[in-house]
Amino acid sequence: MLRLFKRKKSPTAGKTLSGIAYAIARAQLSVTSRLNRRTLSWSKRSKITFLVIFTSIMVTLALLQLQVPIRHATESSKKPPSPQQRSSQLPKDATSTFKKDSALFNEFLLRLQQLRATPEGRDSLARYEAQRPGFIDSVLAWGANINPNH
Structure with missing residues:
Protein backbone atom coordinates (compact mmCIF):
# COMPACT_ATOMS: atom_id res chain seq x y z
CA MET A 1 0.00 0.00 0.00
CA LEU A 2 1.32 3.43 -0.90
CA ARG A 3 1.94 5.84 1.93
CA LEU A 4 1.60 9.03 -0.07
CA PHE A 5 -0.88 10.85 2.11
CA LYS A 6 -0.38 9.19 5.47
CA ARG A 7 1.85 10.83 8.01
CA LYS A 8 4.12 8.74 10.10
CA LYS A 9 3.15 8.90 13.73
CA SER A 10 5.89 10.35 15.82
CA PRO A 11 6.39 8.81 19.25
CA THR A 12 6.58 12.25 20.86
CA ALA A 13 3.08 13.20 19.63
CA GLY A 14 1.54 10.29 21.53
CA LYS A 15 3.46 11.19 24.68
CA THR A 16 2.38 14.83 24.40
CA LEU A 17 -1.28 13.91 23.96
CA SER A 18 -1.23 11.46 26.85
CA GLY A 19 0.48 14.08 29.00
CA ILE A 20 -2.22 16.61 28.19
CA ALA A 21 -4.95 14.06 28.88
CA TYR A 22 -3.30 13.19 32.19
CA ALA A 23 -3.11 16.88 33.18
CA ILE A 24 -6.80 17.40 32.38
CA ALA A 25 -7.82 14.30 34.33
CA ARG A 26 -5.69 15.41 37.31
CA ALA A 27 -7.31 18.87 37.27
CA GLN A 28 -10.80 17.35 37.11
CA LEU A 29 -9.99 15.04 40.00
CA SER A 30 -8.73 17.89 42.17
CA VAL A 31 -11.82 20.01 41.45
CA THR A 32 -14.22 17.15 42.17
CA SER A 33 -12.46 16.17 45.38
CA ARG A 34 -12.51 19.80 46.58
CA LEU A 35 -16.23 20.08 45.80
CA ASN A 36 -16.93 16.78 47.54
CA ARG A 37 -15.12 18.02 50.67
CA ARG A 38 -17.05 21.32 50.66
CA THR A 39 -20.47 19.69 50.17
CA LEU A 40 -19.90 16.73 52.49
CA SER A 41 -22.16 18.15 55.18
CA TRP A 42 -24.97 19.06 52.76
CA SER A 43 -28.13 17.00 52.71
CA LYS A 44 -29.53 15.53 49.53
CA ARG A 45 -32.23 18.21 49.45
CA SER A 46 -29.74 21.07 49.71
CA LYS A 47 -27.60 19.55 46.94
CA ILE A 48 -30.63 19.35 44.63
CA THR A 49 -31.62 22.92 45.53
CA PHE A 50 -28.11 24.13 44.74
CA LEU A 51 -28.15 22.24 41.45
CA VAL A 52 -31.49 23.76 40.43
CA ILE A 53 -30.34 27.30 41.32
CA PHE A 54 -26.99 26.88 39.57
CA THR A 55 -28.64 25.45 36.44
CA SER A 56 -31.20 28.26 36.39
CA ILE A 57 -28.48 30.89 36.58
CA MET A 58 -26.45 29.27 33.79
CA VAL A 59 -29.51 28.91 31.52
CA THR A 60 -30.45 32.55 32.15
CA LEU A 61 -26.95 33.72 31.26
CA ALA A 62 -26.94 31.62 28.09
CA LEU A 63 -30.33 33.01 27.02
CA LEU A 64 -29.17 36.56 27.68
CA GLN A 65 -26.14 35.99 25.50
CA LEU A 66 -28.34 34.62 22.71
CA GLN A 67 -30.91 37.39 23.04
CA VAL A 68 -28.63 40.17 21.78
CA PRO A 69 -27.75 38.53 18.42
CA ILE A 70 -31.34 37.40 17.89
CA ARG A 71 -32.69 40.89 18.59
CA HIS A 72 -30.09 42.42 16.30
CA ALA A 73 -30.92 39.98 13.50
CA THR A 74 -34.66 40.61 13.73
CA GLU A 75 -34.24 44.38 13.83
CA SER A 76 -31.89 44.44 10.85
CA SER A 77 -34.18 42.19 8.80
CA LYS A 78 -37.19 44.48 9.31
CA LYS A 79 -35.83 47.58 7.65
CA PRO A 80 -33.81 47.77 4.44
CA PRO A 81 -30.40 49.38 4.73
CA SER A 82 -30.18 53.07 3.95
CA PRO A 83 -27.94 54.27 1.09
CA GLN A 84 -25.33 55.38 3.63
CA GLN A 85 -25.31 51.92 5.21
CA ARG A 86 -25.07 50.26 1.79
CA SER A 87 -22.14 52.44 0.82
CA SER A 88 -20.43 51.72 4.14
CA GLN A 89 -20.88 47.98 3.59
CA LEU A 90 -19.10 48.06 0.25
CA PRO A 91 -15.38 47.36 0.20
CA LYS A 92 -13.08 50.33 -0.21
CA ASP A 93 -12.03 49.30 -3.71
CA ALA A 94 -15.61 48.58 -4.82
CA THR A 95 -15.62 51.36 -7.40
CA SER A 96 -12.57 49.96 -9.15
CA THR A 97 -14.03 46.45 -8.92
CA PHE A 98 -17.28 47.62 -10.49
CA LYS A 99 -15.36 49.36 -13.25
CA LYS A 100 -13.35 46.20 -13.94
CA ASP A 101 -16.51 44.08 -13.97
CA SER A 102 -18.22 46.53 -16.28
CA ALA A 103 -15.24 46.54 -18.64
CA LEU A 104 -15.13 42.72 -18.69
CA PHE A 105 -18.85 42.57 -19.34
CA ASN A 106 -18.49 45.02 -22.23
CA GLU A 107 -15.75 42.79 -23.68
CA PHE A 135 -25.35 30.16 -18.97
CA ILE A 136 -25.14 32.98 -21.49
CA ASP A 137 -28.55 34.27 -20.41
CA SER A 138 -27.40 34.22 -16.77
CA VAL A 139 -24.27 36.19 -17.62
CA LEU A 140 -26.36 38.70 -19.56
CA ALA A 141 -28.75 39.10 -16.62
CA TRP A 142 -25.79 39.54 -14.25
CA GLY A 143 -24.30 42.13 -16.56
CA ALA A 144 -27.58 44.01 -16.73
CA ASN A 145 -27.38 44.41 -12.96
CA ILE A 146 -23.83 45.72 -13.16
CA ASN A 147 -24.32 47.96 -16.16
CA PRO A 148 -28.01 48.88 -16.61
CA ASN A 149 -27.21 50.85 -19.81
CA HIS A 150 -26.88 47.62 -21.87
Whole structure:
Protein backbone atom coordinates (compact mmCIF):
# COMPACT_ATOMS: atom_id res chain seq x y z
CA MET A 1 0.00 0.00 0.00
CA LEU A 2 1.32 3.43 -0.90
CA ARG A 3 1.94 5.84 1.93
CA LEU A 4 1.60 9.03 -0.07
CA PHE A 5 -0.88 10.85 2.11
CA LYS A 6 -0.38 9.19 5.47
CA ARG A 7 1.85 10.83 8.01
CA LYS A 8 4.12 8.74 10.10
CA LYS A 9 3.15 8.90 13.73
CA SER A 10 5.89 10.35 15.82
CA PRO A 11 6.39 8.81 19.25
CA THR A 12 6.58 12.25 20.86
CA ALA A 13 3.08 13.20 19.63
CA GLY A 14 1.54 10.29 21.53
CA LYS A 15 3.46 11.19 24.68
CA THR A 16 2.38 14.83 24.40
CA LEU A 17 -1.28 13.91 23.96
CA SER A 18 -1.23 11.46 26.85
CA GLY A 19 0.48 14.08 29.00
CA ILE A 20 -2.22 16.61 28.19
CA ALA A 21 -4.95 14.06 28.88
CA TYR A 22 -3.30 13.19 32.19
CA ALA A 23 -3.11 16.88 33.18
CA ILE A 24 -6.80 17.40 32.38
CA ALA A 25 -7.82 14.30 34.33
CA ARG A 26 -5.69 15.41 37.31
CA ALA A 27 -7.31 18.87 37.27
CA GLN A 28 -10.80 17.35 37.11
CA LEU A 29 -9.99 15.04 40.00
CA SER A 30 -8.73 17.89 42.17
CA VAL A 31 -11.82 20.01 41.45
CA THR A 32 -14.22 17.15 42.17
CA SER A 33 -12.46 16.17 45.38
CA ARG A 34 -12.51 19.80 46.58
CA LEU A 35 -16.23 20.08 45.80
CA ASN A 36 -16.93 16.78 47.54
CA ARG A 37 -15.12 18.02 50.67
CA ARG A 38 -17.05 21.32 50.66
CA THR A 39 -20.47 19.69 50.17
CA LEU A 40 -19.90 16.73 52.49
CA SER A 41 -22.16 18.15 55.18
CA TRP A 42 -24.97 19.06 52.76
CA SER A 43 -28.13 17.00 52.71
CA LYS A 44 -29.53 15.53 49.53
CA ARG A 45 -32.23 18.21 49.45
CA SER A 46 -29.74 21.07 49.71
CA LYS A 47 -27.60 19.55 46.94
CA ILE A 48 -30.63 19.35 44.63
CA THR A 49 -31.62 22.92 45.53
CA PHE A 50 -28.11 24.13 44.74
CA LEU A 51 -28.15 22.24 41.45
CA VAL A 52 -31.49 23.76 40.43
CA ILE A 53 -30.34 27.30 41.32
CA PHE A 54 -26.99 26.88 39.57
CA THR A 55 -28.64 25.45 36.44
CA SER A 56 -31.20 28.26 36.39
CA ILE A 57 -28.48 30.89 36.58
CA MET A 58 -26.45 29.27 33.79
CA VAL A 59 -29.51 28.91 31.52
CA THR A 60 -30.45 32.55 32.15
CA LEU A 61 -26.95 33.72 31.26
CA ALA A 62 -26.94 31.62 28.09
CA LEU A 63 -30.33 33.01 27.02
CA LEU A 64 -29.17 36.56 27.68
CA GLN A 65 -26.14 35.99 25.50
CA LEU A 66 -28.34 34.62 22.71
CA GLN A 67 -30.91 37.39 23.04
CA VAL A 68 -28.63 40.17 21.78
CA PRO A 69 -27.75 38.53 18.42
CA ILE A 70 -31.34 37.40 17.89
CA ARG A 71 -32.69 40.89 18.59
CA HIS A 72 -30.09 42.42 16.30
CA ALA A 73 -30.92 39.98 13.50
CA THR A 74 -34.66 40.61 13.73
CA GLU A 75 -34.24 44.38 13.83
CA SER A 76 -31.89 44.44 10.85
CA SER A 77 -34.18 42.19 8.80
CA LYS A 78 -37.19 44.48 9.31
CA LYS A 79 -35.83 47.58 7.65
CA PRO A 80 -33.81 47.77 4.44
CA PRO A 81 -30.40 49.38 4.73
CA SER A 82 -30.18 53.07 3.95
CA PRO A 83 -27.94 54.27 1.09
CA GLN A 84 -25.33 55.38 3.63
CA GLN A 85 -25.31 51.92 5.21
CA ARG A 86 -25.07 50.26 1.79
CA SER A 87 -22.14 52.44 0.82
CA SER A 88 -20.43 51.72 4.14
CA GLN A 89 -20.88 47.98 3.59
CA LEU A 90 -19.10 48.06 0.25
CA PRO A 91 -15.38 47.36 0.20
CA LYS A 92 -13.08 50.33 -0.21
CA ASP A 93 -12.03 49.30 -3.71
CA ALA A 94 -15.61 48.58 -4.82
CA THR A 95 -15.62 51.36 -7.40
CA SER A 96 -12.57 49.96 -9.15
CA THR A 97 -14.03 46.45 -8.92
CA PHE A 98 -17.28 47.62 -10.49
CA LYS A 99 -15.36 49.36 -13.25
CA LYS A 100 -13.35 46.20 -13.94
CA ASP A 101 -16.51 44.08 -13.97
CA SER A 102 -18.22 46.53 -16.28
CA ALA A 103 -15.24 46.54 -18.64
CA LEU A 104 -15.13 42.72 -18.69
CA PHE A 105 -18.85 42.57 -19.34
CA ASN A 106 -18.49 45.02 -22.23
CA GLU A 107 -15.75 42.79 -23.68
CA PHE A 108 -18.06 39.80 -23.30
CA LEU A 109 -20.88 41.65 -25.11
CA LEU A 110 -18.53 42.61 -27.93
CA ARG A 111 -17.34 39.01 -28.33
CA LEU A 112 -20.93 37.78 -28.22
CA GLN A 113 -21.90 40.23 -30.97
CA GLN A 114 -18.94 39.07 -33.05
CA LEU A 115 -19.98 35.44 -32.68
CA ARG A 116 -23.59 36.18 -33.58
CA ALA A 117 -22.47 38.01 -36.73
CA THR A 118 -21.04 34.93 -38.46
CA PRO A 119 -22.64 31.54 -39.18
CA GLU A 120 -19.68 29.71 -37.61
CA GLY A 121 -20.01 31.83 -34.50
CA ARG A 122 -23.72 31.15 -34.24
CA ASP A 123 -22.98 27.42 -34.56
CA SER A 124 -20.37 27.56 -31.80
CA LEU A 125 -22.80 29.52 -29.60
CA ALA A 126 -25.49 26.91 -30.24
CA ARG A 127 -23.07 24.09 -29.32
CA TYR A 128 -22.07 25.95 -26.13
CA GLU A 129 -25.70 26.62 -25.27
CA ALA A 130 -26.43 22.90 -25.73
CA GLN A 131 -23.58 22.01 -23.34
CA ARG A 132 -24.44 24.67 -20.75
CA PRO A 133 -28.05 25.75 -21.20
CA GLY A 134 -28.91 29.13 -19.75
CA PHE A 135 -25.35 30.16 -18.97
CA ILE A 136 -25.14 32.98 -21.49
CA ASP A 137 -28.55 34.27 -20.41
CA SER A 138 -27.40 34.22 -16.77
CA VAL A 139 -24.27 36.19 -17.62
CA LEU A 140 -26.36 38.70 -19.56
CA ALA A 141 -28.75 39.10 -16.62
CA TRP A 142 -25.79 39.54 -14.25
CA GLY A 143 -24.30 42.13 -16.56
CA ALA A 144 -27.58 44.01 -16.73
CA ASN A 145 -27.38 44.41 -12.96
CA ILE A 146 -23.83 45.72 -13.16
CA ASN A 147 -24.32 47.96 -16.16
CA PRO A 148 -28.01 48.88 -16.61
CA ASN A 149 -27.21 50.85 -19.81
CA HIS A 150 -26.88 47.62 -21.87
